[in-house]
Amino acid sequence: MTLSDPILSPPAAPDADPAWIASHPRVQRVPSKDLTLFIQRDFLSLDECAQVIARIDADRRPSTIADANGDGYFRTSETCDLDHGDPFVAAINARLDSFAGIATQYGEPIQGQRYGVGQEFKAHTDYFEPKGADYDRFCAVAGNRTWTLMVYLNEPAAGGATRFTKIGKTVQPETGKLLAWNNRITPDRFNPASIHHGMKVRSGVKHVITKWYRERPWG
Numbered sequence: 001m002t003l004s005d006p007i008l009s010p011p012a013a014p015d016a017d018p019a020w021i022a023s024h025p026r027v028q029r030v031p032s033k034d035l036t037l038f039i040q041r042d043f044l045s046l047d048e049c050a051q052v053i054a055r056i057d058a059d060r061r062p063s064t065i066a067d068a069n070g071d072g073y074f075r076t077s078e079t080c081d082l083d084h085g086d087p088f089v090a091a092i093n094a095r096l097d098s099f100a101g102i103a104t105q106y107g108e109p110i111q112g113q114r115y116g117v118g119q120e121f122k123a124h125t126d127y128f129e130p131k132g133a134d135y136d137r138f139c140a141v142a143g144n145r146t147w148t149l150m151v152y153l154n155e156p157a158a159g160g161a162t163r164f165t166k167i168g169k170t171v172q173p174e175t176g177k178l179l180a181w182n183n184r185i186t187p188d189r190f191n192p193a194s195i196h197h198g199m200k201v202r203s204g205v206k207h208v209i210t211k212w213y214r215e216r217p218w219g
């Protein structure tokens, strides 16, 4: 960047523009014709990750899933809703919004997840099945989930990768690394190729944050 470069202000649109995301420094697009998936290392610093982990560990509860499928071991992690009244959390939220170029009101509050040894989130999509039993309960107001942003806050000693099963891509947890993907193909078609599996942690502990955007304002 030079002094004559224009300072771009982030878009604040209802949906992300992949060209905006691709324009960020150090962003890599995963080659796939079926899924728009980006990776950026060091989105958060080591110190920021440690501060988020402390907040997750102070306030976690067993994770749940929508459209319960009878498998009590489908998602065995713990979850925490981060407090957006906390200026540190609000600042990270604003950085996620600018990365995506999506207006703040379309975002759900950031969630934290913690996986101990043996814990996982089996293969799922982040969007809700439009014909699923729980669709209205989760989507009546804000609509379905559009984009997912996720940041690894640490590196478990073994296991804990995120595997995109349909496109055959496995992403290894690295402290501060961000993933961003589009859960839709077009505004009215969700993308089954976004299916992914938060694989079992084999040794150590894994923390991530997840940020989901909706079709309509969340609040």
Ligand SMILES: O=C(O)CCC(=O)C(=O)O
Binding pocket: 113, 121, 126, 160, 161, 162, 196, 197, 198, 199, 208, 210
């Ligand atoms: O932990 C992971 O690797 C994936 C998490 C995830 O898919 C989710 O929280 O929806």
Ligand SMILES: [Fe+2]
Binding pocket: 124, 125, 126, 196
């Ligand atoms: Fe997910």
